[in-house]
Amino acid sequence: MSRQAPTLEDVAREAGVSRATVSRVVNGVRNVDPAIQELVRQAIRRTGYAPNRAARSLVTRRAEAVALVVSGAGDTSEEAQAGFAARVFADPFFGRVVAGIVGHLRPRSVHPVLMFAESAAAREEVLTYLGQGRADGALVVSSHADDPLPALLAEASLPAVLFARPARPVPLSHVDVAHRDGGRLAAEHLLARGCRRPATVSGPLALPAGQERLAGFRDALARRGHARVPVAEGGFTHDSGLAAMAALLAEHPDVDGVFAANDLMARGACQALRDHGRRVPEDVAVVGFDDSTAAVDRHPHLTTVRQPVEDMAAEMARLLDEHIHGTRTDPTSVVFAPELVVRESA
């Protein structure tokens, strides 16, 4: 701002009332005479007054901002950082998370501060940021299993909510989807379609999401007489899905149905199948997981297990709100039900 911004004092003088009264109408606390209220509003309009947030934060001890932390695992080097950001954003899943969070935050005029925590230094920064009171809490989306950030946050007793249950238990609230049910849904759909030789490209087994989607798939299949199911572990990326599918095909050329633990890998699997001369879904049916934009951005559109990501993200924001305002104190987990979306691939 070039010229000095008007202060409460200026508005008060303009309206001929005290600073306190102006503050009251701005914040809508206590009863103020409607006539005076109107007077003040006009003065605000004339002066173009906007409350200084730093001053307000100083006394309310609240920033009205939350950190949206995208967290990695290791001690990525400084140079790799740019790549990290790009990679995260490349995941179509992340856009839905942001959409859900913003959807909840915006009506409360809270805005997310974007932070990356892929190295020890970056994690320290997040902690400091919150410690300084620049944000009231953190919404954390981890991309790896052994992310140390949640534990650090909990230890510092900073308000935080996680997307997905962490691999090691941490006393923090989180939202998640019922992965087992998702795996089961995929299994049942494949079977219902008449698949005789199902297999799966699992997620990283270090991640609860990886383990449980697999477990749900396996259990449902076992219950229907398929004791041993071929599994190839992937890393939730397109290429890992491609490689895993190729490996599966090498060992079990007669597979006729595949459950990939996310859409990106499902896409990779489709490509591997095509490369090996299999048609999807005629020869091999493919079911994905997530219902990300990757599911419908090319053909065949994926049959997939939908995570209600936007709803989950909004719930994260809601939980964080409660933790910040002290309405809720102990860690809570909210689990959403997955849903099968049938399209072309299975």
Next chain:
Amino acid sequence: MSRQAPTLEDVAREAGVSRATVSRVVNGVRNVDPAIQELVRQAIRRTGYAPNRAARSLVTRRAEAVALVVSGAGDTSEEAQAGFAARVFADPFFGRVVAGIVGHLRPRSVHPVLMFAESAAAREEVLTYLGQGRADGALVVSSHADDPLPALLAEASLPAVLFARPARPVPLSHVDVAHRDGGRLAAEHLLARGCRRPATVSGPLALPAGQERLAGFRDALARRGHARVPVAEGGFTHDSGLAAMAALLAEHPDVDGVFAANDLMARGACQALRDHGRRVPEDVAVVGFDDSTAAVDRHPHLTTVRQPVEDMAAEMARLLDEHIHGTRTDPTSVVFAPELVVRESA
């Protein structure tokens, strides 16, 4: 924070010096006796002191934060907002922008606040946010031609830097790529490969980027004897590229080289070509623009005109810094050179 955070006062008492001295060592101004300096540092460590940013901002009149505004055009309804966020993030291009910005901001421990400005109300919010001093300036990425936000920002004389030259001139700094040169690069490559019947899927002609990429392509071709080049206008999306390519093919079935004004449309074009029984690059060569992740996320990997997006984004952040600190006052435009990246598609 549960318990009261330590203040400067506390540290001063602990170290046995005055508040001002502690402030000096924290901010590194003026000479402080090394012995005392060490004393203070220890006190800081013992107390776990972290300067309260609200208090600091109050006196320095600086937020040490910038708004990263993703701006749309129209008056999108509230419900469409979530879709807007998801759509923006789905564009692989955006991840690179964020990476570049964060790369510059982070070493200065400035963090971007994510804001969407796709409706009049949302634009108002951005203005208020900056007016309240919650952010020192704005980095604006517009997705549409007639985005009103830049003009509003300029009018309020708020520090802001744009990605890409706005359709209507606005007294704001911006970074851009030399679109014409990019179009020329594509034309020359196609010709060098032996294409005889080049065509193009242009971007929206309401956008400078759309116009100029087309102009560069056309001019270079004209100079080499191709007076009339078939053009189909697209909307920078996958589907619009597909449709435009189909239209092109219907009118000119003998095309043997296509320049698509971005990678997403190039991908769409590839699909249209495949649908019509053409092989890429054997029958038709395809050149994209951007070098986004879309260029290499499936085969054939796209030959494309690379925008140095990360560098451009970092430059935006640098320019904004200068505007905020008053080092630079008048609007500046920094134009980057595009570069041809040859891969499989042409």
Next chain:
DNA sequence: CGGTGCCGGTAGAGCGCTCTCCCGGGTCCC
């Protein structure tokens, strides 16, 4: 040996806001 810097520190004002405390005046009820 008294002035003149400068160096290293303290004192204290004030950034713009919220919020508690206080106070005058009207209402209500006994």
Next chain:
DNA sequence: GGGACCCGGGAGAGCGCTCTACCGGCACCG
């Protein structure tokens, strides 16, 4: 009619920090 009680408003104390004065002491110089 007088005391209890609200209700609408003002005064003023801070929130934690920065930063401008200011000040004692010491080296240096004429």
